[in-house]
Amino acid sequence: MSHELFSLAGRRAVVTGGGRGLGRAIAAGLADAGATVAVISRTHRDVEAVAQELGDGVMPLAMDVTGNDPDVMVDAMEDLLGGSIDVLVHAAGIQHRDSAESFAAEEWDRLLLTNLSAPFKLSQELGRRQLERELPGSHIFIGSLGSTLSIPKAAAYTATKSGVYGVARNLSTEWSGRGIRVNCIGPGYFRTALTEPVFADEHRYKRMLDRIPMGRFGKPEELAGAAVFLASDASSYITGQILMVDGGWTAA
Ligand code: NDP
Numbered sequence: 001m002s003h004e005l006f007s008l009a010g011r012r013a014v015v016t017g018g019g020r021g022l023g024r025a026i027a028a029g030l031a032d033a034g035a036t037v038a039v040i041s042r043t044h045r046d047v048e049a050v051a052q053e054l055g056d057g058v059m060p061l062a063m064d065v066t067g068n069d070p071d072v073m074v075d076a077m078e079d080l081l082g083g084s085i086d087v088l089v090h091a092a093g094i095q096h097r098d099s100a101e102s103f104a105a106e107e108w109d110r111l112l113l114t115n116l117s118a119p120f121k122l123s124q125e126l127g128r129r130q131l132e133r134e135l136p137g138s139h140i141f142i143g144s145l146g147s148t149l150s151i152p153k154a155a156a157y158t159a160t161k162s163g164v165y166g167v168a169r170n171l172s173t174e175w176s177g178r179g180i181r182v183n184c185i186g187p188g189y190f191r192t193a194l195t196e197p198v199f200a201d202e203h204r205y206k207r208m209l210d211r212i213p214m215g216r217f218g219k220p221e222e223l224a225g226a227a228v229f230l231a232s233d234a235s236s237y238i239t240g241q242i243l244m245v246d247g248g249w250t251a252a
Contacts, residue, residue, distance in 0.1 A: 005234040009034035013087035013231065014077050016065050016122070019046030021192035022142065022220050023091030029224025030231060031058050035087065038080050040065065065092050065118040070125035084133060087231040088126050089140045090119035090164070095194050097153045108156045115160035120167050123182070127175055136179035138231045141168045143186040143242055145249060161186075165242050172240030181239040183230045188246025190218040213248030 013030045017023035018039025027039045031054050039050050040061045047060035059080050063073060077085055093115050096107040123139045130137040145151060146161035165184045172182040189208055191199050198204050199217075209217070226245050229235050244250050 006228055006232045007034050008087070008228065008232055011035045011086040011231070012038075012081040012083060013089065014038045014040065014081070014085055015089045015091055016040045016119070017090075017092035017142075019043055019050060021091075021194060022187060022190060022223055023089070024050050025220035025223055026089055026091055026227040027058060028054055028221070029228050030087065030089070031055075032224070033228045033232065035231070036081055038077050040077075041092065065122060066113050070121045073122065074125045074129065084129065084135055085126055086136070087138045087140070088123060089142070089227060089231070090122065091142045092118070093142060093160075093194065095154065095157050097197065099153055100155045103155055111156035111160055112163075115157070116163040116167070119164060123167070123171060127171065127180055130180055131175070131178055134179070137181070138235075139168075139171065139180065139182045140227060140230050141165070141182070141184045143168075143184045145186065145188060145246060147184065147186050147242055148250060168242070169240045176239040181230075181235070183235070183239060184242040185223065185226050185230065186242045186244040186246065186250070187223060188212065188218055188244070188249045190220050190223070192220065211249055211252065212246070213252050216247065218245065218247060 008030055013035040015023050015027040018027040019041030027037050031037045036057045038059050038061050039047050040063050041047050042064045044062040047062055051058045051060040061080055096111055141164040143165045144161040146158040147165040151158050168182045168184040223245055226243050
């Protein structure tokens with residue numbers, strides 16, 4: 001098999017949440033495979049720093065994915081990248097931990113807006129354009145263990161991560177016959193700002209580690225391969241799937 005199958009040369013990609021953590025690692029992987037990549041987050045200095053560190057072909061866009069009209073957002077991405085977008089990775093995400101019985105309504109709404117509604121609306125707008133222009137595309141949602149399991153004290157997060165897997169299946173069914181593949185990556189536990197409270201709690205850390213057959217947490221760069229695979233022609237007959245990158249957790 002030729003490594004050309006994994007090449008993203010000439011492709012334009014967008015990674016929301018690319019300012020740090022898993023999104024940053026995914027953006028680095030796509031850029032390394034040859035794509036021109038726009039990295040998005042709300043924090044200007046984060047996306048500027050990522051673009052500077054990753055070098056030519058990685059461009060910063062400070063934007064709140066919940067805040068604008070999707071049409072305006074996709075216009076801004078296309079302007080930055082200089083043309084139609086081929087690959088869209090939805091890595092922007094937030095967490096709020098509380099027991100179900102005391103989960104605040106505004107936190108529920110905030111998580112649904114950021115983790116579920118925003119990625120759907122962005123994919124909807126990009127999908128419309130790709131269909132109109134008869135261009136192929138690869139949309140990649142970021143799920144979690146919570147896409148198929150429950151995460152205690154994270155009802156809204158579990159709902160949104162189950163939701164993006166559902167959206168990926170739906171968009172795939174509607175669009176894959178017209179050239180747009182839609183998949184989901186399901187990361188296990190990786191140490192980032194989002195999961196720091198879990199890692200900082202010795203008891204929880206140990207409990208999590210005990211559940212991972214590989215006996216260790218993931219390193220953000222270990223998501224790059226899955227992202228490049230799903231973005232590239234190497235996965236040309238794969239759509240509507242979730243690819244778990246979890247050290248064996250969900251299989252155990
Ligand atoms: P981080 O908190 O490290 O990074 C999240 C990124 O999303 C930041 O760059 C943040 O930047 C950006 N972001 C958040 N809200 C918005 C918004 N409204 N508009 C634009 N950008 C936004 O988290 P991770 O890297 O850990 O998580 C990335 C994705 O992976 C999330 O979807 C998360 O749910 C998922 N995931 C993470 C796991 C892990 O173990 N870390 C496990 C499973 C899934 P800013 O706040 O500056 O906008």
